[in-house]
Structure formats: structure tokens, C-alpha cells
Amino acid sequence: MICGITKISLDIYTKPEYFYSGFFIMKHIDYIIVGDGYAALFFAHQLIKNNKSFVLFSEGRKSASQVSAGIINPVVLKKFTTFWKAQEQIDFLKETLTEIESYTGQNYLIDAPIHRIFHDENEQNLWLKKSQNEELSGFLDEKFDHLEVVKNDFNTGKVNQSARLQVSGFFNDLFDFLEKNECLIKEKFDYEKLDTSAASYKDFQYKNIVFCEGMGVKENPFFSDIAVVPNKGHHIKVKLSEAIPKDITIKKKHFLFPTDNGLHFYGGTYDREQLHHHVDESAVTQLVNGLSEIYPHDFEIEEVNFGFRPTVKDRRPIIGRHGSLKNLYVFNGLGARGILNGCYFSKSLYQFIEENIPLHEEVSGDRFK
Incomplete structure (x- = not known):
């Protein structure tokens, strides 16, 4: 049929x-x-x-x-801004995933909000200022959190209504x-x-x-x-010697979170230049350095993956x-x-x-x- x-x-x-x-x-x-x-x-x-x-x-x-990565995020985390129809898109996604659950028997929404690690006090102040903005007040939590295991000297800000999809x-x-x-x-x-x-x-x-x-x-x-342009993205899956909390998604340069098989996802990169169909060692180095910056413990790379996002100007x-x-x-x-x-x-x-x-x-x- x-x-x-x-x-x-x-x-x-x-x-x-x-x-x-x-x-x-x-x-x-x-x-x-x-x-x-x-x-x-x-x-x-x-x-x-x-x-x-x-x-x-x-x-x-x-x-x-x-x-x-399956990231569901209503905030642009470099500038702490949002985008067109963000709230409508979040609401419609939740509704749609509930509908899909009716015939697959599963809901794929993972309640693991993004915690953005601040670089300095200036970012903290900017976050607080932006959180008073009407279109961002529902997304930027005014309360800062300090996380264990990872480096976050200036704490983190939680993105309310963010989550992940179980890809x-x-x-x-x-x-x-x-x-x-x-x-x-x-x-x-x-x-x-x-x-x-x-x-x-x-x-x-x-x-x-x-x-x-x-x-x-x-x-x-x-x-x-x-008018689509390829944007190559790499991520690594790593074995961490000290596990991070399972109910959050950590973000500084890239996203870090646990996966189902005991590994942790870290990524992804953005590259419009190196568009060949194999792994870029420079991208892997970028990811290793980024993870080392926030994770002061030992880790081992188990997988390297990449894909080409279709992007528009x-x-x-x-x-x-x-x-x-x-x-x-x-x-x-x-x-x-x-x-x-x-x-x-x-x-x-x-x-x-x-x-x-x-x-x-x-x-x-x-x-x-």
C-alpha cells in the first residue's frame, strides 16, 4: 500500500x-x-x-x-539575539512531535536546556540586559548557574525552551x-x-x-x-573520563552533551572553504582545542563525523x-x-x-x- x-x-x-x-x-x-x-x-x-x-x-x-546534533535553540548564542518566528517554531515543533508520537510510540524531545558558558563579566551583563527585552525574556534565564566538571569561571546562562532532538x-x-x-x-x-x-x-x-x-x-x-551554499560541519564523539550532567547541553564554542551509547557529542564546526568529502584534520584540531578549553580532564576521540549543511545567505x-x-x-x-x-x-x-x-x-x- x-x-x-x-x-x-x-x-x-x-x-x-x-x-x-x-x-x-x-x-x-x-x-x-x-x-x-x-x-x-x-x-x-x-x-x-x-x-x-x-x-x-x-x-x-x-x-x-x-x-x-539535534539542537533546538531559539537564541543566537554569539550575540544573544533571537530570530524570526522563534516562539512559533518552538511551539509548533512540540505539537508536531506529539503528533508523530501517536504513530511511532516515542517522543523524541530531550529536555536538556542549553547552558551557555560566559567568557567574561561583559557577556554576563549583556545577557542580563538582553533578558529584559520582550522578545528574549522568555528565552534568556536571569539566574546564572555554575556547573561541575567543566570550566565555567563566569558561570553559565540557561536558554529556556531550548532542548535536543533524539536524532x-x-x-x-x-x-x-x-x-x-x-x-x-x-x-x-x-x-x-x-x-x-x-x-x-x-x-x-x-x-x-x-x-x-x-x-x-x-x-x-x-x-x-x-541559492544554497554548502557549509561543512564536523563533530567528534568522545569518551570522557569524568561524565557531565545528563540533563543539560553545554555550549561555549561548540555544543557538548551525552549520547545514548556512553559517549559525548562535541561540535560542530562551520566551514565554507574545505568542501572535499573527507575529514579535515584542521577541523578535528579545532574541536579538540575547543573541548580542552572547557573540559580539564582526559578524553578520547571515538568517532569523527561531518556533513554539508545547505545554507542561504x-x-x-x-x-x-x-x-x-x-x-x-x-x-x-x-x-x-x-x-x-x-x-x-x-x-x-x-x-x-x-x-x-x-x-x-x-x-x-x-x-x-
Whole structure:
């Protein structure tokens, strides 16, 4: 069957319609999704929620989303500012994760707020000043905390409403769910097999295709020109000799927090220059030095991972419809806020397609034309 759920029920599905085309039995579906990161899975949830039939093509390689830290953060921690629709995005994410829990049986929100280590008294004073700002008062806690185990001579500030996503569980469970319901196709999408005039791809007859490919979009002949730029990020997983608290996420230069397997995540870096597909030793050195600055005990590196974030110069997603092929869409450019952007704007894209509700000018791909 092709995935489609009524009222997010586990046992009532939309069945595909079959019809003959020459010697083939075509499967009629509402959507094809191409991609397997946050954009793809949060949009898939919108289709599940609204009882639309679909298949999702996953190449099977771990995307930048799948190796991400899973940070949910409403504050820009360099300048202690917030961003467009931060509170709305936080609220909508919580609502969405509760909906997803109804069919995976798990809620992936980890209540481990960010504690930002202050460099000096000037940062403390700036934090307190910004906490009086109306748009930041709900995020910047006025009470400072001192942490054990790590160096924090000037204490830390807690980011209220920040949290983490249990990344591996989120992806593994959703892929399992899609596979059990015959929505997941584990193969690379072949653009040459797409017949846009007949709205067909292999044995699928579709109404719409949504491309959620991250930096893979540069191989896409329909949207290769969108204004996304790769930003390479490394992180390390380390074994610490002295464990840190499990219920917080520590941040100075990078994020530090425990993972499920007894290791600790530390990262990630940002690099627009070294874009080759292997580990940069300079990035690893940067991470080792950053961790040593706040963690005065022994540690061992167990893993080094990297991915390429699709970023946009104005730090907002690119969402839109193809200029001439009106049933092809793109959802990309989520950047370092992939969870919040992917979740919140998945609904915007769905409403744009299904209800003809205009996209926000700030995220529409038309803003670059």
C-alpha cells in the first residue's frame, strides 16, 4: 500500500489506485518526496496527518540532518539575539512531535536546556540586559548557574525552551514506520526516468513531487540553480573520563552533551572553504582545542563525523514551485536550524500546494529572482 493515514491512526490507510498504462500497472499517488533529512520527514508527516498517499525516495546515505546534533535553540548564542518566528517554531515543533508520537510510540524531545558558558563579566551583563527585552525574556534565564566538571569561571546562562532532538531515534523510527507501510523506497531518484509531461516516474503516477535533497539539489536538473551554499560541519564523539550532567547541553564554542551509547557529542564546526568529502584534520584540531578549553580532564576521540549543511545567505529556507513545471516543488536551505525550519515550514509548503495559501515572502524562492 502507499502511505496515507486518516486522523493519524495506525490501522486506517488510504489505498492506492491502480490503472493500466501499456504493459504496466501504474500506482496513483498524491506525492513523491525525494530526500531523507528533516525537510523530507517533516513534510512526510504533513502528508500522513492529512491522509495523502505518497512514497519517499531515500538514497540511504546519512544526510547532514542525520548526523546533526539535534539542537533546538531559539537564541543566537554569539550575540544573544533571537530570530524570526522563534516562539512559533518552538511551539509548533512540540505539537508536531506529539503528533508523530501517536504513530511511532516515542517522543523524541530531550529536555536538556542549553547552558551557555560566559567568557567574561561583559557577556554576563549583556545577557542580563538582553533578558529584559520582550522578545528574549522568555528565552534568556536571569539566574546564572555554575556547573561541575567543566570550566565555567563566569558561570553559565540557561536558554529556556531550548532542548535536543533524539536524532537517531527520530530517523530510525520514522524510516521503520514508512517502510512497514510501503512508503519508503531505498534507491537514488533517477531524474532521467521522470516524465514531467505525463506526471509519471517509473510505475508511479503522481500529482506533486517535493524535492528535499539538501546539497544534493545541485544534481537536480529542475532546481540546481537555487541559492544554497554548502557549509561543512564536523563533530567528534568522545569518551570522557569524568561524565557531565545528563540533563543539560553545554555550549561555549561548540555544543557538548551525552549520547545514548556512553559517549559525548562535541561540535560542530562551520566551514565554507574545505568542501572535499573527507575529514579535515584542521577541523578535528579545532574541536579538540575547543573541548580542552572547557573540559580539564582526559578524553578520547571515538568517532569523527561531518556533513554539508545547505545554507542561504539570509539564513532562511528556500521553498517554492518550479517556474514552468507547476507540480514540482523544492524545500531546501534549512541550514543549522534544520529541525525548527523543517518542522515549521513543512506546513507552510503543504498549505501552499493544497490550499493555495501564499508562502511568506521571507522563505519563498521567488525572493532571489
